[in-house]
Amino acid sequence: MTDLPALLGPIDIYLFDQLLRGRIAPGRSVLDAGCGHGRNLVFFLREGYEVYALDPDPEAVHGVRALARELAPGLPAANFREESAEASTFPEGTADVVLSSAVLHFARDESHFRAMLLGSWRLLKPGGLFFCRLASSIGLGDRVRPRGGRRFGLPDGSERFLVDEPYLLALTAELGGELLDPLKTTVVQDQRAMTTWVLRKAG
Numbered sequence: 001m002t003d004l005p006a007l008l009g010p011i012d013i014y015l016f017d018q019l020l021r022g023r024i025a026p027g028r029s030v031l032d033a034g035c036g037h038g039r040n041l042v043f044f045l046r047e048g049y050e051v052y053a054l055d056p057d058p059e060a061v062h063g064v065r066a067l068a069r070e071l072a073p074g075l076p077a078a079n080f081r082e083e084s085a086e087a088s089t090f091p092e093g094t095a096d097v098v099l100s101s102a103v104l105h106f107a108r109d110e111s112h113f114r115a116m117l118l119g120s121w122r123l124l125k126p127g128g129l130f131f132c133r134l135a136s137s138i139g140l141g142d143r144v145r146p147r148g149g150r151r152f153g154l155p156d157g158s159e160r161f162l163v164d165e166p167y168l169l170a171l172t173a174e175l176g177g178e179l180l181d182p183l184k185t186t187v188v189q190d191q192r193a194m195t196t197w198v199l200r201k202a203g
Helices: 004-008 013-020 042-046 058-071 110-122 165-175
Strands: 029-033 050-055 080-082 095-101 124-135 145-148 151-153 159-161 177-179 184-188 192-201
Touching (some): 013 124, 110 159
Parallel strands (some): 095 124
Antiparallel strands (some): 145 151, 151 159
């Protein structure tokens, strides 16, 4: 019997859904723009994908490099960089798939959000897949408290940059992207909401 935790790691279930539907085929290159400690990279490293990652946290990048040495020792250390999405040194169109999981809602304001988003989108090849999970106000109604610059206080006590459906649809059109799935939002016991936004870049 396959050891699924070892094979997949603690992968985001909605990213796993993209794998199940064949949208991230073997042989594709994957870049995690805000990789943290690599929770979404275990499967891709283990299965021989060309993997790239960036994060401004040096400890996170150190951890992902260690994970890569264990699971994909042929990948160069330069594939894993200590930098932010908005100031990345990776070339334009580096990867077939760009991941942005639980990253964009840490934006300080709308200008910072757009810089992170456009920086991540720049790294995606034409025809590539952009997978994004981020906090939203969808389904929370008046339970969020505006703090300015699209930042809101959430019922769980945190403060996040929040998007909503009209904002994401407007950004999809602005980017020239194709929405591959309807926006899907998980509301966690009226405390916070996470929306999955999956786009294809025009190619």
